[in-house]
Amino acid sequence: AQRVTQPEKLLSVFKGAPVELKCNYSYSGSPELFWYVQYSRQRLQLLLRHISRESIKGFTADLNKGETSFHLKKPFAQEEDSAMYYCALASSGAGSYQLTFGKGTKLSVIP
Amino acid sequence: GAGVSQSPRYKVAKRGQDVALRCDPISGHVSLFWYQQALGQGPEFLTYFQNEAQLDKSGLPSDRFFAERPEGSVSTLKIQRTQQEDSAVYLCASSRGVGDYGYTFGSGTRLTVV
Structure with missing residues (x-):
């Protein structure tokens, strides 16, 4: 059966710091x-979706089949990024x- | 319409009551989904319609849950003899085509069973 794991319930970062929201999956x-x-x-x-390989609002995510991961990244966090992902x-x-x-992971960007 | 509309926004039901939740998808959207989101959890799949056909109801937790979309537009999720564990936000989503995962979600109905 398929499964998605987001290990962090809450992630707090300072404005301007890099962000990485972790996601691992299990799927045959x-x-x-x-x-x-x-x-x-x-x-x-x-x-965003992985097949588009797009960057939305500065976020990117790369599918790593070897590690079964799809982490979401942004180089410089903004306050408006605070949300549930x-x-x-x-x-x-x-x-x-x-x-x-x-x-889900709640991202909190500290001003 | 401009978006997916769900009603009511909030529903309080006494244990044992029947409830009906409505979803009005974006006009012309073929696919319609219902998800259940318990507090602190991600949305969990309940059922899927392609036009008026219910192609997957594998996520419905019991036979107390029933969904329909008789004319391929508006959908209703009915829960009979509600129980406390049914308390959750019920989300409806629609998408333009078949296999289109770019869902447009509604605001949800928050059901509280007391």
Whole structure:
């Protein structure tokens, strides 16, 4: 069965410091991974997906199949990055397209 | 509509009551999902619709949970004989196509069973 692990419940960093939010996964097939973000009093929204290899709001994430990881990184944290971040793993088969989410990491950027 | 709309935003139910939660997805979105998010946890999959067809209900925790999307647009999640462990935020999400993981989430319904 697929599983997503986010080992840190809370991560506090100072403004301008680098950020790394950890995500590890377990999946027997070819993984497709995502980061979703929820800002205070807002809805959960897609931040980025690994297949796009894009940088959104300065964040990047690289899929490392050897380490089964998909860590989210940003070189210089901003106060507006404070939010709840969820790593998610897609699974498809038998007509379903569900996401398995981790428990989330709360990022707090200290001014 | 402009986004995914869920109602009610908050629902308090006495144990044993039946509840119905509504989701109005983005017009034209083929895929619709329901997730349950308990306090301090990530969202957990409940069920998936492709248009009006419920293709996956493997995440529904018991036969007290039932979902429908009869005309391929609005969906209702019904919970019968609610129990305290049903207390959670119920999230609805829709996406444009099949296999499109770029979900648009609703604000959720927070269900509290007392």
